[in-house]
Amino acid sequence: MRMGEFSRRTGVSQRLLRYYEEQGLLAPSRLPSGYREYSESDVATVRGIRMLLAAGLGTATIAELLPCLADDGNSLAPACSGMLPDLNRERERLDAAVADLLAAREALDDIIAATESTGVADEDACAAIGDAGRSRHD
Known part of the structure; x- marks a missing residue:
């Protein structure tokens, strides 16, 4: 899905999505036109980012922890020791x-x-x- 639809699905502004990408928290694929293309797994990633931000973590820490967390739909669970x-x-x-x-x-x-x-x-x-x-x- 493209950025506009992804923004509506996640409730996160397009500007903030670009920031997440700049911080290495989100890595959408790119179409030949240069447009960003987001997957269903990116929805879960944004949900995880929002949960960790709400818990008071900074984006640098989230970038370190996010690969080690799995989203079960309701919460984040550790995925690596x-x-x-x-x-x-x-x-x-x-x-x-x-x-x-x-x-x-x-x-x-x-x-x-x-x-x-x-x-x-x-x-x-x-x-x-x-x-x-x-x-x-x-």
Whole structure:
């Protein structure tokens, strides 16, 4: 199937499909005209890529792991030995990122609680700070 139909079937934009190809995640065949031709197995490959991206893995890691995974239609299953260290490394990286996010949320909660308990002493000063912060992000 050609790219337009493949994009509709997978729900992935054509731009993103080209990116996957650039990253070595997807390798459609080429017609003599130069058009990409995708197979049914490419649908499963894109499903696997999307699952691994949703799990927080980067495209470089996915490129390493994808050949060692089989798609059973609902999930990915290991298809070769030796990938456990890579998966554990990625899990540790995700655990660290989650810990960092939880610490940031806790710090924000502390600031919110301190602001609520002390009240706002100078509404004009707080409004000026808020306006300055918004102008930096505009």
